[in-house]
Amino acid sequence: MFRSHRSLALVSVIWALVGLLTLAGCAGTPVGQAKTLEQKVYALYGSFVIIQEQVAELTAEGSGLNRDTQLQLIRTVQRGQPVIDAMLDSFEEYEKARANLSDDESAADYIETVTASLENWVEQADSLVNSLRSALRGGNP
Amino acid sequence: MNVAEVVALALQSLSLLASNPKLGGGGLKKEEISELLEQFAILVRGGQKTWEELKEFAREVRDLADRGAQPSPRQWDLFRSRDEAVRATLQAAKERLTSEGGEGNPEREEGGSEVRSSGETTPEAPGESGSSEENPET
Numbered sequence: 001m002f003r004s005h006r007s008l009a010l011v012s013v014i015w016a017l018v019g020l021l022t023l024a025g026c027a028g029t030p031v032g033q034a035k036t037l038e039q040k041v042y043a044l045y046g047s048f049v050i051i052q053e054q055v056a057e058l059t060a061e062g063s064g065l066n067r068d069t070q071l072q073l074i075r076t077v078q079r080g081q082p083v084i085d086a087m088l089d090s091f092e093e094y095e096k097a098r099a100n101l102s103d104d105e106s107a108a109d110y111i112e113t114v115t116a117s118l119e120n121w122v123e124q125a126d127s128l129v130n131s132l133r134s135a136l137r138g139g140n141p
Numbered sequence: 142m143n144v145a146e147v148v149a150l151a152l153q154s155l156s157l158l159a160s161n162p163k164l165g166g167g168g169l170k171k172e173e174i175s176e177l178l179e180q181f182a183i184l185v186r187g188g189q190k191t192w193e194e195l196k197e198f199a200r201e202v203r204d205l206a207d208r209g210a211q212p213s214p215r216q217w218d219l220f221r222s223r224d225e226a227v228r229a230t231l232q233a234a235k236e237r238l239t240s241e242g243g244e245g246n247p248e249r250e251e252g253g254s255e256v257r258s259s260g261e262t263t264p265e266a267p268g269e270s271g272s273s274e275e276n277p278e279t
Contacts, residue, residue, distance in 0.1 A: 030198045030201075030202040031202075032199070033199050033200075033202040033203035034202050035209075039202060039211065042202065042205075042212040042216070043199075043202045045220055045224075046198050046202075047195060047198065049220050049223050049227065050195055051191060052224070052227045052231065053194075053223065053227050054187050054194075055231065056227050056230045057187065058183065058187045059231070059235075060230075060234065061237070064180070064183045065180055066176075067238050067241060067242065069184075070234065070238055071238050071242075074231050074234060074238070075235075077231065078231065078235075081228070
């Protein structure tokens with residue numbers, strides 16, 4: 001066992017995430033390919049699910065990673081979940097509002113409001129990855 | 142940055158780590174360094190697999206964008222069911238790892254969030270916080 005197991009686990013996680021995110025950046029991110037708001041939500045959600053699945057694989061029994069590294073990886077993705085959930089909730093509201101379109105002026109205002117809210121959540125979900133990367137650069141996962 | 146560069150940087154950091162007592166190294170034994178290298182190798186392989194999957198998914202999104210189409214309900218459902226399954230898997234893994242750590246584990250109360258179906262998450266409104274690294278549950 002390492003004398004400073006936690007610090008080594010931390011460095012391992014930092015590199016894991018730098019690696020994951022750098023490689024993800026190389027792919028030409030899914031959200032970068034999206035043109036509409038719906039496509040962006042879908043791209044961000046799918047990317048997040050894919051990253052979660054990879055972390056699940058890395059933290060499965062017998063993965064070979066040490067315990068502290070596995071726990072750090074799980075916590076990192078779980079911390080992002082509420083932002084993704086809020087984006088999806090906002091998207092649901094947006095879809096409902098669009099489905100109930102009417103000529104009413106207040107309906108138009110409502111659509112405008114839910115669209116703005118969704119755009120905000122999309123932006124926040126998108127910046128989740130970037131802020132994580134910045135935090136990692138500062139050595140503060 | 143490609144995989145080789147990531148590996149090279151990982152190795153550089155390993156050398157630094159192994160030689161610097163302030164970073165927890167300095168007294169690393171050969172077998173410890175080899176264990177750490179193995180950890181890096183697992184992580185880099187995982188990173189590469191994610192990259193491949195994201196690349197494939199980016200193609201799917203680009204195809205949608207090129208056709209001016211929206212994701213179908215089937216595409217959404219597929220990710221929703223994958224999401225639900227993976228969150229349960231992660232939570233189970235977290236509980237297993239935490240219990241393996243025994244009593245007095247200081248990490249026990251950190252991080253985590255309820256699954257989406259609980260409907261109890263209360264994330265911050267957009268723009269209220271510049272950091273997504275804070276635990277939204279607290």
